[in-house]
Amino acid sequence: MLKVRTSLLNRLLARSYATAPSPHALVFLEHHQGDLDSASLSALTAASQLGGQVTGLVVGSPEEVPSVVEKAKRLNGLSTLLHSASPQYSTLLPETISPLFEKLLSQNSPFTHVVSAHSSSAKSILPRVAAKLDVPAVSDITSLEHDAASGSTTFTRPIYAGNAISTVRASSSIPIKFFTVRSTAFAAAGAEDAAGSEVKALDPVEVSDAPSEHLGTSLTKSDRPDLGVASRVVSGGRALKNAETFQSTLYPLADALGAAVGASRAAVDAGYADNSLQVGQTGKVVAPELYMALGISGAIQHLAGMKDSKLIIAVNKDPDAPIFQVADVGLVADLFEVVPEMVEKLKQ
Amino acid sequence: MRPSAVRLLNILVPIKRAVDYAVKIRVNPEQTGIDLNVKHSMNPFDEIAVEEAVRIRERLKDAVKSIKVVTIGPPKSAETLRTALAMGADSAIHVEIPESAPAPEPLGVAKTLKALIERQKEGVDVVIMGKQAIDDDAGQTGQMLAGLMGWSQATFASKVVVDPEQKVANVTREIDGGLEELRCKLPVIITTDLRQVHLQPRYASLPNIMKAKKKPVEKLTATDLGIDLTPRLETIKVTEPPKRVGGGKVANVDELLAKLKEVGITGKRA
Numbered sequence: 179m180l181k182v183r184t185s186l187l188n189r190l191l192a193r194s195y196a197t198a199p200s201p202h203a204l205v206f207l208e209h210h211q212g213d214l215d216s217a218s219l220s221a222l223t224a225a226s227q228l229g230g231q232v233t234g235l236v237v238g239s240p241e242e243v244p245s246v247v248e249k250a251k252r253l254n255g256l257s258t259l260l261h262s263a264s265p266q267y268s269t270l271l272p273e274t275i276s277p278l279f280e281k282l283l284s285q286n287s288p289f290t291h292v293v294s295a296h297s298s299s300a301k302s303i304l305p306r307v308a309a310k311l312d313v314p315a316v317s318d319i320t321s322l323e324h325d326a327a328s329g330s331t332t333f334t335r336p337i338y339a340g341n342a343i344s345t346v347r348a349s350s351s352i353p354i355k356f357f358t359v360r361s362t363a364f365a366a367a368g369a370e371d372a373a374g375s376e377v378k379a380l381d382p383v384e385v386s387d388a389p390s391e392h393l394g395t396s397l398t399k400s401d402r403p404d405l406g407v408a409s410r411v412v413s414g415g416r417a418l419k420n421a422e423t424f425q426s427t428l429y430p431l432a433d434a435l436g437a438a439v440g441a442s443r444a445a446v447d448a449g450y451a452d453n454s455l456q457v458g459q460t461g462k463v464v465a466p467e468l469y470m471a472l473g474i475s476g477a478i479q480h481l482a483g484m485k486d487s488k489l490i491i492a493v494n495k496d497p498d499a500p501i502f503q504v505a506d507v508g509l510v511a512d513l514f515e516v517v518p519e520m521v522e523k524l525k526q
Numbered sequence: 527m528r529p530s531a532v533r534l535l536n537i538l539v540p541i542k543r544a545v546d547y548a549v550k551i552r553v554n555p556e557q558t559g560i561d562l563n564v565k566h567s568m569n570p571f572d573e574i575a576v577e578e579a580v581r582i583r584e585r586l587k588d589a590v591k592s593i594k595v596v597t598i599g600p601p602k603s604a605e606t607l608r609t610a611l612a613m614g615a616d617s618a619i620h621v622e623i624p625e626s627a628p629a630p631e632p633l634g635v636a637k638t639l640k641a642l643i644e645r646q647k648e649g650v651d652v653v654i655m656g657k658q659a660i661d662d663d664a665g666q667t668g669q670m671l672a673g674l675m676g677w678s679q680a681t682f683a684s685k686v687v688v689d690p691e692q693k694v695a696n697v698t699r700e701i702d703g704g705l706e707e708l709r710c711k712l713p714v715i716i717t718t719d720l721r722q723v724h725l726q727p728r729y730a731s732l733p734n735i736m737k738a739k740k741k742p743v744e745k746l747t748a749t750d751l752g753i754d755l756t757p758r759l760e761t762i763k764v765t766e767p768p769k770r771v772g773g774g775k776v777a778n779v780d781e782l783l784a785k786l787k788e789v790g791i792t793g794k795r796a
Contacts, residue, residue: 271708272669272679298701301665302681305632309670314633314758317664332762337663338551342560345762352758389678390710393696397704406702410791436794453684454704459660460719468791478550485770489789491782497775506773507785519779524793 199290201230201324201331204282205256206294206304208270209238209246216407217295219253219366221359225293226255226367228324228331233258233289234375235282237275237382239268251377252369259375264382269392272303277383279307283354291331296358308356315356316346318463320363331355339459339482361406362465362486398454400439405455408438410468413457413484416444417473417495417513424450427517428472434524440464440484442474458483472513476501493517534591535651535690535712537579539615540639541572541597543606544661557763568606571656573613574718577727579654580614582688589690591648592616598638598755600625604743611738612730618743623755629662630755634748636670641751643675650713652695657682657717668717678710682719688712 203225208215225232234256236246243263251259260282266274283289292307294300296318308315319333320343329350337344348355405411412432418424424445432439441451443458457464459482469487474480476492476499484490485504492505493513502508509516545551546565554561568576576595583590595610596619597603607618621638623630630638643650658665672679680686680697684705687696693712698705700719710716730738748755776782786792 269706272672272681276673298682298699302669302679305666305669306673306679308666309633309636309673312633314631315664315666315670316759317666335663336767337764338545338560338661339663340767341551342553343765343767345765347760347762348758349760389714390680390708393707393709395701395704395706404703434793435791453700454702459663467789468786479547485767489786489791490770491786493782502775503772504770507782508772508775509777509779509782510775511778516779520783523779523783526793 201228201290202288203232203291204289205234207234207236212245216366217361220361220364221295222367223364224359231257236261237267251374254367256375259377260380262380262382270299272306273388274385276306292356318360320360398452403438405438410435410437411440411466412437412470413440414472415442415474421450430521434521442480475499537593537652538650539579539595540655542569542659543603544569553766569659573727575654576610576613611741612735621746631757632664632666634755635667638753639671640674654716672715677713679715681717683716
């Protein structure tokens, strides 16, 4: 509570001196099956680091929204929670959702920043909204710093598949700063704050003749943890030979470790694993505690997706594979001998 | 309603010249960017977009009237346009920017594309482009263009089926955790995902490369279009990412597991 009061006070002071307004972030909180996405909780942490007020936004169908709001209103760092429910929000079509954002952000909008996870939905929606408001957007940031005096925000973000880090500044001339957050760079916000935030319902903006229509979704079902947020990942490459071998070799190890399964692009392209398991520049970026790369050579595109992992273990027959240059522990061996042995010994 | 002839489709494919995906890039000593004296090629996602456009024509035959490629970039980007023409595009537009000019931002590119679309006398029905450029990794241009035009959008597409009679495109998208199918009214902006096993971009044959040299390329500048491409975000510096140092190798599984144990990682008991 003290924090909120201080920021309020700051804002009043700032206003009276007619300098830049104190930051007020709008965080797009995504949810699935009644639970908030952990990547959105990381986005909330990033938004809190701006040092001002933070408002959350939950949109969805009338069936989903109430239970999500119950959870979201207790999130740490959130001063206000806005929610909007409509049957047309049951799938997040950018053409249907954008008008709600535009209404919220146009004319006398208190918001200085719009924040979301770097998720497939938010990546589709927010640039569309930013363009309509004639402001640039910053993608996939890994750190940020707001200068309250000048109203400018400085971000770092990876470019060239993570092979360079760019530091960019959005000055006060950009009235609303849009950015998406790399979830592995920020801890997820917790929900211990029992105080709760102020909850307000927003009328949905009806879009009558939307130019696109959702026909269906097929999600890859798995009992294992979700790749994007798993604390352990076991990943396989082309050396796994085929889809059957991929499964029969990697899945027991993943299960023995309680890990998610990932794959290199080579393994995905060869049809050994589903697209949604791909780790790399064109797939998912992960930063688990443990990343085990099995039969993966370590192309730069793959490294871009996993090199921020805490502990990288590589097993490869080729002692010169580039993966060994980043691996904390490497083992030059045939993975078909090593993996069953590991499974056996992990079970003991 | 009186019957009208099926509208012939005009497809626009924006492409970008970028540092080749296989190049190990190096940050320059001034920390203003990366060393650009390296091999460049067409952004891989855009290659997929060109391939997809050509395949749409192969499937729909005469229903596709034109495939036009466009790039916004320095003089050398002309090579990238020729590559796309050799892959099967009919004509090209090059919005040329000075070699020394800073790279335009997605919003500037989207505005330029909007201005170009508005100049097309026969209109544009399908814009198909990469989901992101592998240099700035922003992944915004397609969505921004869709917003500016007020058109439907289908990002991260892995399958595209255009129906010119119904004036719709059915698009399968890669989303977090699986796939999603959309039905988009034309005109539509589609951005392509690389994870398309079936879409290997074709190599241009020598005869096609020769033919591409004769295909028309219209040259314009941002000023011609009334667009200001000055970046609005200020790049303060570009640095090397923190180096990861390999921790060496172990001899066998037991040593490997011992290392895991050291950091508290053990098997999960069922």
